[in-house]
Amino acid sequence: MLPKKPIISSAEQHSFDETRWVINVQKSLDAEIEEHDLEEVTVSIFNVPKALMCSHPDSYTPHRVSIGPYHCLKPELHEMERYKLMIARKTRNQSKSFKFHDLVEKLQSIEIKIRACYHKYIGFNGETLLWIMAVDSSFLIEFLKIYSFRKVETLINRVGHNEILRDIMMIENQIPLFVLRKTLEFQLESTESADDLLVSVLTGLCRDLSPLVIKLDDDEILKAQFHECNHILDFLYQMIVPRIEEEELEEEEDEENRADDNGGNRAIRFLEEIKHQFKRVFASRPADLILRFPWRIISNLPGFMALKLSADYLFTRQENEATTTRRESSSSVSIPDIEKPPLVEELTIPSVSDLHKAGVRFKPTTHGNISTVTFDSNSGQFHLPVINLDINTETVLRNLVAYEATNTSGPLVFTRYTELINGIIDSEEDVRLLREQGVLVSRLKSDQEAAEMWNGMSKSVRLTKVGFLDKTIEDVNRYYTGRWKVKIGRLVEVYVYGSWQILAFLAAVLLLMLVSLQLFSLVFSSFLRFRTG
Known part of the structure; x- marks a missing residue:
């Protein structure tokens, strides 16, 4: 007969949680870490924004391997955990002096720094988090070592390799770069050797995965940039994205302001104002009555009811579209901004x-x-x-x-x-x-x-x-x-294909004139025959 589990009341559970919270706070405050070290650490490992996650979740969720605490212990990634442990044992056996317990103790001094890199709260206790870092960093280093020996082609076609590559480049699947550096330094027992190997594997990885073909030749520059990078994804970002300083941004804003004050822009604004006033005049009710009056007289003649319907559609369509636009704009205003999806903009540029x-x-x-x-x-x-x-x-x-x-x-x-x-x-x-x-x-x-x-x-x-x-x-x-070529094409598009209603109206007027001319010629010829007869 199995022993019964002790029943813990809600009050006792609440007291237990408070005690654990106090212990964690005491450990954090008593940890020996320099203040300037924390000042140098910035949050760099974030959760994917919901708008992006909803659009394409497969690109942000690891499918084979978890790196770091965010996706650790997920059931669908359990198979790879055994492989990571196998790599960890292999790393340990390669050096008799290497022990994971010693590595965990080495990482214990930077536990606060590690936690400070993550935007999301990490629910693991200190020991669990450090063991995750030790195992994952060892696996990641061993997996990426192939890039330091220029043998990328031998692994590219292996099953699952590309899936792992995609997983280790996901924003939620990162660990701080200083943890990798600390692990390599502990393995190689040399800071310089650790930096050389880490720069080598990261540059090889970036050459293989970068969406832009980049040149990474100067090792000294790479080493200097390497120390400023937060993790692997940030290293790739720094290689392909130029840095824009605040001074450059201010100069660009000043140039834009000066450009807004030149004569060309004033002329454009003047023409736009004339166009606006022109639309106001012809959209007014008196102008509308003046334009409709001749057509009302002609349309009452026999045989022109179809033309009247076409003209009514022509005159009233703009009014209906304006009404619809006002209704849509008023309804869109009533929707709270927080419920609106992010704006999607495709640049106005030709293909x-x-x-x-x-x-x-x-x-x-x-x-x-x-x-x-x-x-x-x-x-x-x-x-x-x-x-x-x-x-x-x-x-x-x-x-x-x-x-x-x-x-x-x-x-x-x-x-x-x-x-x-x-x-x-x-x-x-x-x-x-x-x-x-x-x-x-x-x-x-x-x-x-x-x-x-x-x-x-x-x-x-x-x-x-x-x-x-x-x-x-x-x-x-x-x-x-x-x-x-573009100007001619646009003229044809705007004034021919885009103005079919006006062309239809002109054709109707032309038809009316031809019929009237024919009617006049018949009457005139009959009158001549009557006089001569």
Whole structure:
């Protein structure tokens, strides 16, 4: 007979929770950690915003392996836990002096720093959290060592390797980079050797997974940047996204303000005001009566009821559309802003095929950084970094966007770049043109799959402006609209295809005039025959 479990009352349970809370607070306050160390630590491992998680949850939820405390002990990831322990035993057996208990004790001094990196509250106690860090960091280092020996091709085709790669690049599946550095330092017993190996594996990983073809040649610069990075995803972000300082932002705002005061913008505002007043005059009731009066007299003649219906539809359609617009705007105002989804903006920029027809040529840049996105208005050349697409790219792109949205309070540079590419890629024809001009390297099954991937990247947490990218978009649009082929096409579209109601009205008037002329000729000929007869 099994012994009965002791029954704990709610009051005793509440008292137990209070006691555990006090113990945890005492441990945190008594921990020996320098204040300046905590000041250097920033929250860098966030939960994915709900708007992004709802749009594509598979790109943010690990499928094979958990790294760190957020997804630890999930049943669907249990199979990989045994593999992680096997790697941990292998690491221990490689060195007789290496013991995981010693590593956990080494990490105990930075437990507060580790917790400070996570935005979400970590419910694990100190010992559990440190063991998670010790096992996961050892597994991650062993898994990434292949990139330091330039043997990436030997592992790429192994089953599950790409799934693990996608998992370790997810924003919620990160551990602080200083934990990896501490673990390697403990294994190699040398800080310099640990830094060299860590920089080597991270650069190899970035070359393989980066959505932009980047050049990472200067080891000294990489080491300096490495110490400023928070985790693996942040390391990749720092490699492909240029830093925009506050001074540069202020200069861009000043330039925009000066541009708003020039004569060209005043002329545009003056023309817009004239257009507005013109619409007000012709939308007034007296003007409406004057325009309708001749038609009412003509439409009462026999045989012109059909023309009357067409004209009534023409005159009343604008009024009905205006009423509908007012109703929709009033109903949208009543919806609370908190219930509205994030705004989705596809940039107002022509597609690759349209730009190509207008004479724009796409040129790949050699550096790979987003700062190389430029447009030369004189030659019509659109410079873009080389885009590398494979089965891992979508997950990496989405997590970089999510990381930037949660970690950056300034302009979302990478998000704006994805919006730019999403704006110029609409179809498989656009992808084909970019491939042929060397801007895009695709390892996906088809160009249509690549186009669908980019078109699904339009979801953003908030809209933002980035000076050099917005200037490039403005230059492209100005060049495109200034081409004579585009001007003729737009004139035909606006004044022919877009004005079929007016053309129908003019045709009706012309028909009326012809019928009247024929009627007059019949009457006049009859009158002549009557006089001569």
